[in-house]
Amino acid sequence: MSSESHPATTSQPTGPQERSQRAAWVVAGNRTPFARSGGQYASASVQELFTAALEGLIARAGLAGERLGAVAGGAVLKQPRSFNLVRESVLGSALDPQTPGIDVQQACATGMETTSLIANKIRCGQIEAGIAGGVDSASDAPIVVGEGLRRVLLQLNRARSTADKLKALSKLRPGDLAPVAPGVNEPRTGLSMGEHQAITTAAWGLTRQAQDEIAEFSHHRLAEAWESGFFDDLVTPFRGVTRDTNLRPDTSMEKLGGLSPVFGTSLDTEPTMTAGNSTPLTDGASAVLIATQEWAAERGLPLLAEVLDFETAAVDFVDGHEGLLMAPAYAAPRLLARNGLTLQDIDLVEIHEAFAATVLAILAAWEDAEFCRDRLGLEQPVGAVDRRRLNVHGSSLAAGHPFAATGTRIVATLAKELKARAVAEDRPVTGLISVCAAGGQGAVALLRAYPGN
Template sequence: MATVPRTRAAAKPRTVASRPRNEFGVWFVAGLRTPFAKAGGALARMDALDLSVPVMKAMLAKGGRPDLVNWGAVIPNLTVSNLAREAVVAAGGDATIPASSTIMACSTSMMGAFQAAGMLDDKGRSLALVGGAEAMSRIQIGLSQGLSDDLRKFMDARTGGQRWAAVTGTRLSDVRLFIPQIKNRATGKSMGEHTEDMARGWQISREEQDELALASHQKAAAGWQAGFFDDLVLRMDELGRDGIIRPDTSMAALGRLKPAFDRTSGAGTLTAGNSSPLTDGAAAMWVATDQGLKRLPADVPRARLVDYEVNAIDLFNEYLLMSPAYAIPRLLARNGLTYGDIALWELHEAFTAQVASHIKAIQDPEFLKTKAKVTAKLGKFPMERLNPHGGSIAIGHPFGATGARILSQAIKELWAMPKGAHAIVSICADGGQGTVTLLRRD
């Protein structure tokens, strides 16, 4: 089993695990999303609010007035505090709908779905609209805190002397811009650098990563060709379908790409081809009780929420994106299920090295026993059931939208299966966190 160098005393992973304990059923219902585009591409002129509005309009037209909205974006924008509320208003929704925003890195809109599930009570709340957006092309650049303070003093000044004092009091070291970066604040390392460590620790080869990436593109391309995405994706003037999928890529083409995060050691294995791209897009779904389902079209795919887990690990003593590998076996053991009992596995592909590491870990007896604290025999992971219509590597990964995207996709896939079939949907998130849910076709 892979090990992590200890930088401080080991701490037990902290977990918040919840089951829907309501007397009524809770359902996740497939929604709509924009096509996803690589940052700087077809959707580059739109910010998170611009991306959210057409999706929210289409969802409101299809499902009517929800009782609440939960929406989120990870990258902050100084002009929008509560994206959920702004999107409802801008979309022409009923101004009396309560709307709140959630942020949990890549798990943002899945966490929003869990939060909505806990708020439904059939006492005025039976249907929630959930989703999120990310505009990686429109990241707002800020000023250092010191320069911001001095500029505010200058703007508030009432005399020339006060203005002069504000200007002359500015330190040269404060005259700089703050550009948000995709790295963990506590460790100072990027997601890619952390995943390079994971790949080395779990001995995930470049070939294994590229094979998973190739499969993601091939499956996503086949899904579009077969019409699978037709009722999940809202066509836009700017883009009619996902713009990142490469149906013509190959192992040879992927193999020619240079390492993207470890460019100096000669041992780097993560590339632009086996890492999810910076992406623009928005996605939505519904969360409903049995009563709430009656307010939606009868033919919309839905799945019963059986159980879920929100998990956090000690990011200083474990690989940053390993949280789902702890949560998945616990969730299954708690429900008396094995890997083979799960008909559909939708694992978020932040990096294919992360996916491969999770799959290797959850089959490692030592990891299960000493880290996940699971003693149940869970069996062999069924690779043939993994991400049947592609994942984030090919489709794209707008942070705030990925949860609603992957859940809607999984729900539609599960809807085509026999009653009683189960699905696991998993997302890793920055900060050593993750969300996993167990769904059932009822």
């Protein structure tokens, strides 16, 4: 059986032609407030965080006891015992325990990939509704044993005789006992994400002023969104935290300008990247509910935005041919072309602020005729983005960036904003999301809201 047979879902089996044309809709979203790592969530596990995000969504959308087609989620920093993180979270939630869970991991694009996975299952007619999400906690990062101890333990495990076991143990050296924290550097280059971005920042000549402006806007816009109650139906408090703890509503160009550069200090160019225009390590979880129109209508849930399409790109950053975080610059033009759109057709653009410079570099690349011609194979530049259409409720510089949770944070935020604008302006409103990820990857998505329900 390809579709669910829950008594509450009355949909008939559908033919392939019909199923391929079904639309997937974002109908609700929820997240925990994001907290800087080592703070209020320091003792919370990723499973606890993800369960909390699910529980808030279940309460908001009335999903208690409901059997969903699937819940897809994931974490970048995950302990081996959390291999079934999502299924375990489902079992700890109010969902019908017969709801399957899927663990997905694509670095910082995990939340984008889970959204794509659930939306595609719906569009293919495999499921009627599902939850996509992501979670991360740098506070709950796995600590592993060193390579020396690991080898000895594996050999010990294989040894049959006492002599073999003693032989294995005799190879142990005191230094082998030191624990190893997870590396944050790119495995193939040894450079941190910030150092990689610093090279891209220098290559595009991005100024400190421009980066600090992005950071200032992000904090001010996110603060305004919180003040206006925008997040009232998108966030559920967790562990006594009611707002994103990284948010600095009173930040200013003066304050940001006083910070010392932390990345790119050994390059020839003036270093410009500071703790203020880079995202901090953050803990948090987010989730969105995606469903067919019929499924949502049966439950009285709003069709916030249709998940139109996804595209993922990857760039060869290893030898420096392209910047580590530039893949979205390649993915978005492909996605737009496939859907017969241009950047000018997009009403709202969300570019994940891994660093302020990441946003600026992608924007600069799309305006650069040479880049668009040589790298993207386009006769015309992709074009400029009006800053009034960009990250209108702030982004990761202000909210923080729990790696796998960022994608679905943006999907939920954008879907709600698109719907509000579609209703207010009485026309379809389209949004583009761009999320860069480790390994030179980037995921982009198109969402569209309509005035009616």
